[in-house]
Amino acid sequence: MGRRSEWSFLVFRWPLLFLIFILIALQFGFYILIRQLVNTKEWLLACKFDLDWRGQKGLLRKRLRGARTYEEWKETATMLDRYLKFDDWKKVDEDAFYDWKLLRKVNRSLKILREKQDVRGVLGVLETCIRSNFVGVESSRHQTFLGTKDLIESYYTELQTALQFVRESSELSIEEKRKFFKNASTNLGTSALCLSGGASFGYYHFGIVKAFLDAGLLPRVIAGTSAGGLVAALVCTRTDAELKALLVPELAEKLTACEDSFNVWIKRFWVTGARFDSVMWARKCTFFTRGSMTFREAYLRTGRILNISVVPADRHAPTKLLNYMSAPDTIIWTALLASAAVPGILNPVVLMQKLHDGHIVPWNWGSKFKDGSLRVDIPLQALKMYFNVTHPVVSQVNPHVHLFFFAPRGSAGKPVAHRKGRGWRGNFLLSAAEQWLKLELTKNFKVIRDLELLPQLLGQDWSSVFLQRFDGAVTIWPRTRILDWLHILSDPDSAELERMMNVGQIATWPKLHMIENRFRIENEILMGRQAVRIAMDRIRSRTNAGDTRNIVINGQAVPEPVTGSRLRARPESPIPLDSDTERAFKDNGTAWFFRRGRPTAGAPRESETSTPYENNYNNTTDPLRSPVLRRKWASELLDRNGDNGVGNSSASPRTATPEPSADEPRQHTSNSSTFFRRLPGSLSIPFSGSHRPAISSGRGLNVDASEVPWSSESSSEDELDYLQQQSALHLNAEFNEDAVSDGEGVDQD
Numbered sequence: 001m002g003r004r005s006e007w008s009f010l011v012f013r014w015p016l017l018f019l020i021f022i023l024i025a026l027q028f029g030f031y032i033l034i035r036q037l038v039n040t041k042e043w044l045l046a047c048k049f050d051l052d053w054r055g056q057k058g059l060l061r062k063r064l065r066g067a068r069t070y071e072e073w074k075e076t077a078t079m080l081d082r083y084l085k086f087d088d089w090k091k092v093d094e095d096a097f098y099d100w101k102l103l104r105k106v107n108r109s110l111k112i113l114r115e116k117q118d119v120r121g122v123l124g125v126l127e128t129c130i131r132s133n134f135v136g137v138e139s140s141r142h143q144t145f146l147g148t149k150d151l152i153e154s155y156y157t158e159l160q161t162a163l164q165f166v167r168e169s170s171e172l173s174i175e176e177k178r179k180f181f182k183n184a185s186t187n188l189g190t191s192a193l194c195l196s197g198g199a200s201f202g203y204y205h206f207g208i209v210k211a212f213l214d215a216g217l218l219p220r221v222i223a224g225t226s227a228g229g230l231v232a233a234l235v236c237t238r239t240d241a242e243l244k245a246l247l248v249p250e251l252a253e254k255l256t257a258c259e260d261s262f263n264v265w266i267k268r269f270w271v272t273g274a275r276f277d278s279v280m281w282a283r284k285c286t287f288f289t290r291g292s293m294t295f296r297e298a299y300l301r302t303g304r305i306l307n308i309s310v311v312p313a314d315r316h317a318p319t320k321l322l323n324y325m326s327a328p329d330t331i332i333w334t335a336l337l338a339s340a341a342v343p344g345i346l347n348p349v350v351l352m353q354k355l356h357d358g359h360i361v362p363w364n365w366g367s368k369f370k371d372g373s374l375r376v377d378i379p380l381q382a383l384k385m386y387f388n389v390t391h392p393v394v395s396q397v398n399p400h401v402h403l404f405f406f407a408p409r410g411s412a413g414k415p416v417a418h419r420k421g422r423g424w425r426g427n428f429l430l431s432a433a434e435q436w437l438k439l440e441l442t443k444n445f446k447v448i449r450d451l452e453l454l455p456q457l458l459g460q461d462w463s464s465v466f467l468q469r470f471d472g473a474v475t476i477w478p479r480t481r482i483l484d485w486l487h488i489l490s491d492p493d494s495a496e497l498e499r500m501m502n503v504g505q506i507a508t509w510p511k512l513h514m515i516e517n518r519f520r521i522e523n524e525i526l527m528g529r530q531a532v533r534i535a536m537d538r539i540r541s542r543t544n545a546g547d548t549r550n551i552v553i554n555g556q557a558v559p560e561p562v563t564g565s566r567l568r569a570r571p572e573s574p575i576p577l578d579s580d581t582e583r584a585f586k587d588n589g590t591a592w593f594f595r596r597g598r599p600t601a602g603a604p605r606e607s608e609t610s611t612p613y614e615n616n617y618n619n620t621t622d623p624l625r626s627p628v629l630r631r632k633w634a635s636e637l638l639d640r641n642g643d644n645g646v647g648n649s650s651a652s653p654r655t656a657t658p659e660p661s662a663d664e665p666r667q668h669t670s671n672s673s674t675f676f677r678r679l680p681g682s683l684s685i686p687f688s689g690s691h692r693p694a695i696s697s698g699r700g701l702n703v704d705a706s707e708v709p710w711s712s713e714s715s716s717e718d719e720l721d722y723l724q725q726q727s728a729l730h731l732n733a734e735f736n737e738d739a740v741s742d743g744e745g746v747d748q749d
Contacts, residue, residue: 017453024444031437035406038426038434056083064145065506070215073509077146077413086144086415093151098136100151106135107155110162119169122162123180129159130184130521132390138473138518142412147513156517163524167531174535181528188525189390191518192221192307192383194472195228197339197373198397199488202227203255203497204478207504208395209235210247215512217519221387223307223321223379225372228395229339233332234288236306237298249498254287258491273458274347275489278337281346285333294354295335296328305387308335309372309379313348315461317367319375321382322351329353330363338369343458345489373398374460377468391518393511394472395504397480399488401470405477406434412474413510442467474515478507 060080067073081087093100106129113121133139137152147153166172166180193212195205205228212218218240224232235243257276260268265275286292298306307323320326322335334352341348348368352360372379377398383389396405408424408431410416416423424431448454449463478500492500 013453016451017448020444020448020453024441027437027440027444031434031441032403034430034434034437035403038430041426041430067506067509068502070211070505070509070512073506074146074513077510081144081146089143090147090150090153093149095149097139098149098152100135100149103135103137103151103155107151107158110158114162114165119166119171123166123172123176126159126162126166127180127183130188130525132187132189133473138391138514142410142514143415145413145415145510148412153517156520160520160524163521163528167524167528174532174539177528178532178536181525181532184525185529186388188521189384189388190221190522191219191391191393191515192223192387192389193219194378194380194383194392194394195222195224195232196377196394196396196398196470197226197228197371198399198402199227200258200490200492201397201399201402201480201484201488202231203492203500204397204480204504204507205231205395206247206251206497207478207501207506208476208508209243209504210501211505211508211512213240213243213247215516217512217515219393220303221305221307221383221389223309223383224339225309225377225379226340226342227397229308229336229372230285230288232306232308233285233298233336236302236304237288237290237293237332239302247501249494249501252492252494252497254284255491255497257281257284258489269344272347274345276346278346278349281337281340282333285336289332289336292331292333292354292360294329294331295322295324298332299324306332307379307383307386308332308339309376309382310335310338310351310369311372311375313368313370319372319379319382320369321379321386323386325386327351327353327363329355331360334363339372341370342374343370343460370460373465374462375464375468377470378472380469380472391474392472393474393476393515394470395476395478395508396470397478398470399480399485400465402477402480404438405471405475406438408435411510412514474511476507476511478503 057080060076060083064073064076064080067076081090093104106125109125110122113125137155142148163184166177172180193209195202195208198204205224209218209231218235222232222236224230234246238246260276268277269275289298293301295306298304305323307321309319309321311317311319322330327335331352331354334349337346337349338351340346348370350366350368351363353363354360376382378392378394378396380389380392383392396402406425407414410425416425445463445466449467452463454461454463
């Protein structure tokens, strides 16, 4: 019996929902009261421990809040730590929040081995300690305004020196260095800047980005959702010099999304169901995206990786993270419109992609998408999968969750105001009450979501809006005002934008020192990988570039390097990512994806059948590279399967399928009514226990069906059909090299 036909659900749904909402309202009221009590007590304690508020402590605090540059803020923070005697905490190694004994041993070992010139010993220690948050150094509690324990600071310095020592050593072969720096990059991961949604609150992101840019710490991987996506697009389509010229208060002249009067938008809402017009917003977004630039074009121009989170209009379809790997030819401004399409604010839109000839066509079969904040405001899991992001820095300005960010024991650069930074904010009871109320609110929202009590409003399920993860390894939340709520859908003027940028910078500066420590290690690993690549390229240039089998250095043969995407010389660039995944998709498209895990061309095989990598299965012959050829290939594949009796059990799976002649007309026999009947005849049903033989296309391309990858991204039967056809890897004889090459067309502005 269906859920809606159960009398108990119909009878108790609304009373239960009403009761839970009453509990949520009461708990939220008590939560606001607790937060105000904490703020009041912190202010009273600060006055009590400094009777002369106009004295040195008060002046330093005022100067800290009014700093105009990061250097001025650091100088004031250092003076404040010294005045409050917080430096004493830095000098004591012992602390329960990290393994100080092991860290001291590692620090001493690296120093002794380096002084003895024992590079292999240093290598062994580094392979052990280069991990994300090793012994808790990134999560240890901070009780100062600037910096952390002296032991942790010296560890980062020693680690940086040891990596430089390994890079410059002549005792290690190039292959040893390559493997070490490759593994170090994989184990440590990379950093990313994630910009949340938040309507006009998103303009605080400009200040966060400016603080990173001025400090030279802007990560290469940048993700944005809704309003954050607009800022991320501006950053990823401009160079550092262009950004420094743009991030000024005069930028407010370009922020005109909400310029329509009340009479205009109320009429539009009555007619279309949305406050804003998609076409008008599309014209305004082109400033932030430098016209109709695609994700791949932005990556090639700046080296930064733009990620935009969107949600398909279908309720049960998975969230998508758009970037130059997952949607390389998708136009960025269409992704920005989709990421801002909150129900009632902007209607769902169709993403568009740019073809090699410049024509614009719908992407993903014309499916509509909407705001990614409705499900995944901060796409941490997808960033980890695509770019090995293990250190996300989150700028969080969402108004509905901004109030609930509370650090009971202080945070980096913001220690507790009393008990020399060692106490609880307010006191233990108030901090405990805050945590308990927050957990109770979360529990009630989960009950509403799991029991499906909340009806859809404006065609959207809102039950998961409060249940996402909104923080990262480092979370920055600018201090907003109540007045911001009144202007949540308004454009700022130059004075207001300047204030918001200053607030964003002041909120970022306390976190920059901790981010800088991580940046130093990532940068040294990057420099090591670049040095290895330069050495390999120098060796390859002296011989045949396609054959390095006869080169021997330090008694070891130099292998063909597979070290990631080639980086152009860009001195002002921040840390670039350097992953094999990037280069694989950039250079070989999906050819690398289907080739991965198979033996090299020279390795022995169990059978004498040919394999894709032997038949120039690369960027220029990949049938999945061009969107136009993908659709043509999939359609003709079904036609060819129909002509050859797909589903005939008597057909031999190893018999090559003959290609029809050019003059012979194709017969369409698409009478298969089920999904599996349209699969190639030699492909058995997944998860069956029998061995699946190789599939032959008749043109020297054979693929073991057991190695066919399956995707969970599809949301319709047509997409599943397409993936099954894709797994067969039939190359049609009518594909021409020029057409595939044209699919690569990118306008490198």
